[in-house]
Amino acid sequence: MPIKVFNKKEKEKILKSLNEQFGIREISGLVLQRGEGRLFLFQGDFNTGQFFEFEKKLWLERAGVYFGKIEKDGIRLSIEGSQILKDQITKNIFELDEEQAEKWMCGQELLIKVGQKGFIIMKCGEDFLGTGKASEEKIGNYIPKNRRLKSRDVVR
């Protein structure tokens, strides 16, 4: 599937959604899409026109970093997405204690009543740990398998 480079209007739509969800005001760089709703952020020096040329001649496998996914309830930021945009995230942040963060990074859903529904940024101290989805009873986990702590890895 080719890489789609978002135009100004499309990028603004993404930004509007991120602003409403997390207070993000700016995304510097090109926003790209590859695969079903998978968003990538490219902050190199090439412009949209050059990207089309690269696609034709080089067939890019990946450009920039995967930073989020468009879901029907909004945009879910990846671990990197939450880390890259951390200075701008002002709302819908859920602070985890160390024990909760450990469970979170093991890929477990957290049985916590947040008091709201939808995507929330997971944070523990200085660490931004991606996005969870809050429902009435729990926070759904999206940590990909290759980024999970295994319980035997948790050494105190």
Place this chain on the structure above:
Amino acid sequence: MKTKKIPEMKPAFLERMKLLLPDEKDLQSYLDILKVKPVKSFRCNTLKISPENLKKRLEAKRWKIFQPWENYPEVMIVEGKYVRSCAQIDKLATDSVKSLVEINNTTNKKSLKEELPFNKVLVKKSDSVDFEVNQLRAKGEQILQDLEPGEFGRSLEHLLGYYYIQELASMLPIVALKPNEDEIFLDLCAAPGSKTTQVVAEMKNTGNVFANEVSLGRLRILASNLERCGTTNTLITKKDGIILCKRFKELGIFPDKILVDAPCSGEGTLRSSYQTYLMWNEKTIKRLSKIQKKLVESAIEILKSGGEMIYSTCTHAPEENEEVVNWVLENFPEMKLENIELPIKTRPGLTKWQDKEFSSELKKCARVYPHDNDTEGFFVAKLKKCQ
């Protein structure tokens, strides 16, 4: 813990190493260090965290961190983990008792008794463990022990992309190349991404970095590592290096810097990859030498005038190192060898190998032997395209 048996070095390989290290003591030091596992080195990913903060975090986990290179605080080694708590001491005692119980249960007591005074052995072992534990308790001493299996590669800090596990010698090509912000950089044989992520960190995610890898399996690892490290200025391609360079030419992309960390026979990786002992053969070296020359030739064609290129391998084989660089000097007069400054002990490149004579310029290349710095083996040459 099970330890793998080190395979025997092939006689032809040993003969070649004798030629490279003619001094007997030197050769013995080399052979000796091959039996020792390499140190656990890693590089702080400065795109996400500062070396100071990372060090503090890891030390809070009681890891003993050492920064071996004065001017490169991001380069670190974990020497082990301090164990001080009573719980750990108790674990030592419990484990010892457990193992004694196992001996007691599983051993044929009768036969053992015939050979050894079994009860006496038990008492003696218990005494020694008790003595050790009591001493630790009394002194409040800290013990430095190895990290537990998986602890290094699956720590929270690693999973969050705060550090990248990388062998010290493998960091040298980028140290030698000194990439600058806003440049166009091409890593022609990029997987698994150690040097690409190092470059991107040096360039602070500015400019453009092309990371190419021809193998699909290795490309996935590359993509995963670049993602974990948060590289936003990278473009990944999956092309044969020679074809990629042709496409670059058609597109008018002329990188400021190129890394050709070429596929090689891997003689320098014996400490971590025992497979190399088995796979090594002279035929492969000759075959690889041809591929390496083609890759370098293609890279030279697209290197910007005034640009710099690193040719590196993780092998000691001169056919894959000095012979390739000498071939470049003979066939591309615009290419000049540059001096390299590295933070570890290196030896000059060879000017003669078997019946072949090389340019005296080859002394500017850097050979890294494992026993000189307790690293893997490496070869680095820095070339400049003169205007």
